[in-house]
Amino acid sequence: MFFSPPNSRRALKHSRVIEIDAYAREDSLWDIEARIRDTKTSDTQLASGLRPAGMPIHDLGLRICINTQFDIVDAEAVSSAHPYPGYCNAITPDYTKLVGLNLLKQFRHEVKVRLGGTRGCTHLTELAQVLPTAALQAFAGEVLKTHEVGGGEVKNAINATVQDNQQQPFQLDRCHALKLDSGAVATYYPRWVKQASA
Template sequence: MFFPPSTSRRVLKHSRVISIEAYAREDNLWDIDARISDTKTNPTQLASGVRPAGEPIHDLGLRISINTDFDIVDAQAVSSRHPYPGYCNAITPDYTKLVGLNLLKQFRHEVQVRLGGNRGCTHITELVQILPTAALQAFAGDVLKINDVATGSKPDAAMQQQTKQPFQLDRCHALKLDGGAVATYYPRWYKPASAI
């Protein structure tokens, strides 16, 4: 996404980078690796000392292993850079509390119960919150079939037998059931506003 030019002169001071990568494993599980990094363009005085410009204040990660039903079967958190050595990183073993949760069933609520506030690391828990949509995107077209009988395409036998609404429909503004995208690309599932 490209933003329009700023109307004012700006100076970069802080950068937060979040990355998520999904890996299909040979044992039919998936690993979702999430990482968050914060850097500043100037030396920063922390309670634990000065952090040089460009050196991460935070460099944190979380790997969850999930099955194709979105159940978390393993979780590992890492904290390689943090402002309070010996304290920030002490919480990483607690992220095994994610094991047994399902990314699509009351997940965000359960995360807050288990790891919210001072029961976890604010930044790692932020990463946890975006895992459901990341996993859905990872599975789209591979584990989950995203196609329906779209206009102009010839349905295959599996599509003709499909009786379950595609997972992505009615989960965002663009794919609301009474919207133009559904009417165009998923006509079988289109419902006029008066029918909803």
């Protein structure tokens, strides 16, 4: 079991599943597909009618196409299940507003500006927020080099033209485990370790 055993008996009532898949395309671009599904374990009365147990209340998707510099070159949103048919799904074409954004440059802020609140769908906009880290994970080891090679020299390439630059691996100093003064950095990336400040 992933979590410790619960302290009380309980019954599952609601399930939200978020899936993200990344695909390398033949044209050197990448598709990142994110999907969110909400289901209930019992029949649910919505304003638009009864939704039987197990049938999705939400089944929404967001696909972006990016280059290896994390620029969004295409975007598509879909909504196959939603509480207000004809209304919820009317906003999906607006997610083309993601085109032109870069996942690593103020992306989350720009998503809120363009598609936050009543300018978008709460669930699709929330789903968009996970795209930067999903793309980084997809690129790790494929587009971005994540380890030290060749006698301690780092090759951290975003594309083939910068493969020989000696740059700090992209994941360092982005979370608590990989702070530059951490034991993990000292162990796995000794070239980049910094002494903890007093």
